[in-house]
Amino acid sequence: MRSKKPALVLAFASTAQALATEKYCQEHQLPGRLIPVPKEITAGCGLAWKAEVEQGEELTRALARAGIQWQEARVLELWA
Amino acid sequence: MIYLDNAATTRQKPPQVIDAVVRAMTTMGNAARGAHASSLQASRAIYDARCKLAALLGCPRPDHVVFTTNSTEALNIAINGILSPGDHVISTDLEHNSVLRPLYRLEAGHNVALDFVPADRRGNVDYRDFERLMRPETRAVVCTHGSNLTGNLIDVARVGEIAHRHGALLIVDASQTAGSIPIHMEDMGIDVLCFTGHKGLMGPQGTGGLCIREGVEIRPWKVGGSGVQSYSRTQPEEYPTRLEAGTLNSHGIMGLSAALDFIRDTGVEAIGRHERDLMRRFYDGVSAIEGVTVYGDFSREERGAIVALNIRDYDSGEIADALSQSYDIATRPGAHCAPRMHQALGTVEQGAVRFSFSWYNTREEVDAAVAAVRELAEP
Numbered sequence: 108m109r110s111k112k113p114a115l116v117l118a119f120a121s122t123a124q125a126l127a128t129e130k131y132c133q134e135h136q137l138p139g140r141l142i143p144v145p146k147e148i149t150a151g152c153g154l155a156w157k158a159e160v161e162q163g164e165e166l167t168r169a170l171a172r173a174g175i176q177w178q179e180a181r182v183l184e185l186w187a
Numbered sequence: 188m189i190y191l192d193n194a195a196t197t198r199q200k201p202p203q204v205i206d207a208v209v210r211a212m213t214t215m216g217n218a219a220r221g222a223h224a225s226s227l228q229a230s231r232a233i234y235d236a237r238c239k240l241a242a243l244l245g246c247p248r249p250d251h252v253v254f255t256t257n258s259t260e261a262l263n264i265a266i267n268g269i270l271s272p273g274d275h276v277i278s279t280d281l282e283h284n285s286v287l288r289p290l291y292r293l294e295a296g297h298n299v300a301l302d303f304v305p306a307d308r309r310g311n312v313d314y315r316d317f318e319r320l321m322r323p324e325t326r327a328v329v330c331t332h333g334s335n336l337t338g339n340l341i342d343v344a345r346v347g348e349i350a351h352r353h354g355a356l357l358i359v360d361a362s363q364t365a366g367s368i369p370i371h372m373e374d375m376g377i378d379v380l381c382f383t384g385h386k387g388l389m390g391p392q393g394t395g396g397l398c399i400r401e402g403v404e405i406r407p408w409k410v411g412g413s414g415v416q417s418y419s420r421t422q423p424e425e426y427p428t429r430l431e432a433g434t435l436n437s438h439g440i441m442g443l444s445a446a447l448d449f450i451r452d453t454g455v456e457a458i459g460r461h462e463r464d465l466m467r468r469f470y471d472g473v474s475a476i477e478g479v480t481v482y483g484d485f486s487r488e489e490r491g492a493i494v495a496l497n498i499r500d501y502d503s504g505e506i507a508d509a510l511s512q513s514y515d516i517a518t519r520p521g522a523h524c525a526p527r528m529h530q531a532l533g534t535v536e537q538g539a540v541r542f543s544f545s546w547y548n549t550r551e552e553v554d555a556a557v558a559a560v561r562e563l564a565e566p
Contacts, residue, residue: 121425122219122415123250126234143222144415153415154222154230 111184115139115163117156117170117177118148125154128175137169138162147183157185189516189552194335194363194493194543196385196392198517200446207445208391211438218437219414219428229437236444237427243447243455244361244380245371246398253427254396254435258362259285261381261397264430265358266290266329268405269379272298274326277317277355280306280527281334281341286360287527290329300324306531309484310337317349327356327378332370333363336525336541337483337532338466338493340368347376356403362386363491366450367459378403387458388450389546390443393436399426407432458546462492465544465553470494472557478564482532482539492544495523498564503538506563510540514559518542 119125129141139158148155158166160182167180190198211232216225218233237252246252255261266289270276278290280303293299304316317328328350333340347357356378361370366387372380377400384394399405410422411432422429450458467485473496474481482495498506507520521538522529529535542556 121250121423121428122230123234123237123427126230127250129231130234141222141227149416152417154219
């Protein structure tokens with residue numbers, strides 16, 4: 108069984124916002140990657156942004172400064 | 188073949204458009220349908236295309252660029268999703284059936300009142316008529332940026348100013364201008380801009396869309412798979428998902444995206460200048476031929492690269508057929524899906540032969556077309 112560890116997960120109102128986040132993070136060397144949205148956030152489908160918990164503050168501050176919106180930020184136990 | 192039917196579709200595309208479609212068809216998954224590499228590749232590529240369109244058309248938000256299969260679908264979404272029973276709407280005689288038929292249907296069956304700004308014999312509107320036709324219940328003005336028959340432009344910024352002063356929205360059909368004439372929807376006061384990908388934007392057929400100003404609410408006419416909020420019984424509210432139920436034409440959109448790169452690198456001004464140079468050369472050539480009647484207003488420099496004409500009282504279909512059969516020149520005769528424009532020009536019976544030019548046409552082709560018209564006009 109793969110081990111789990113806490114991760115910061117950002118959920119978005121639309122796929123376009125998730126992709127805008129990825130584009131911004133890649134352009135500004137911000138951490139994280141797109142993942143399928145975890146069931147703890149929504150039972151359905153879609154994309155979410157996953158980053159290390161320790162990087163969360165830097166990440167959310169930078170995104171907020173850039174005007175990028177997310178619907179929900181959660182720390183979840185995900186596969187490492 | 189000398190292809191001069193670019194107002195219908197640009198036949199020649201930048202080679203990178205074809206390469207992009209092939210690459211997409213061999214590598215891409217379904218956008219917004221997962222987080223594996225192929226799906227993400229499609230999602231990223233489509234988002235990238237939204238960003239390019241937003242930049243080209245002056246739309247402040249890439250997520251307010253919605254993809255459709257063409258401008259007819261975009262216009263149907265905008266018109267049916269904004270107008271409600273009891274509303275009044277203003278349009279113009281310059282419109283294509285992609286605007287007219289959705290409006291006629293709402294007028295006939297959904298209690299929407301409809302008025303048209305008339306065109307004169309040169310195909311121009313009097314802007315005071317927009318003001319004159321406004322009512323308290325006027326919800327929107329729907330108008331083309333450029334006539335697909337004459338090439339005449341409408342000053343949409345001026346129409347937008349009038350519409351907004353009366354609390355109405357401006358919906359613009361940019362089918363004939365996007366890619367050839369600079370458009371900035373925010374600066375021009377456009378609330379919804381509808382475009383097609385396969386004409387001046389030089390992308391594949393089956394691509395198009397609408398750009399929506401922030402705050403403009405459009406009801407979806409189709410609902411279904413969205414890749415998000417799957418257990419919700421209703422379509423997600425957020426643009427673009429609200430209006431994009433079902434799998435997008437990602438392969439076509441990749442071709443369009445490559446075309447947008449080409450247009451950005453070449454420049455809309457440079458493309459438009461080349462097309463208008465050809466149009467002007469053709470106009471100068473044919474308007475001097477005895478028996479040729481040219482329609483539209485050529486007094487302004489900025490216009491669509493279109494010349495519609497007739498030779499004597501000859502059937503326009505016969506002329507287009509002769510051009511095709513004897514000269515291998517492709518043109519479009521008949522009504523061009525623009526019935527009110529033909530009524531204004533007095534060409535309902537005869538139709539007109541439309542010559543329309545693109546980035547890939549040459550002066551030599553124009554000269555050959557002028558020579559063909561001259562021969563056909565010989566008494």
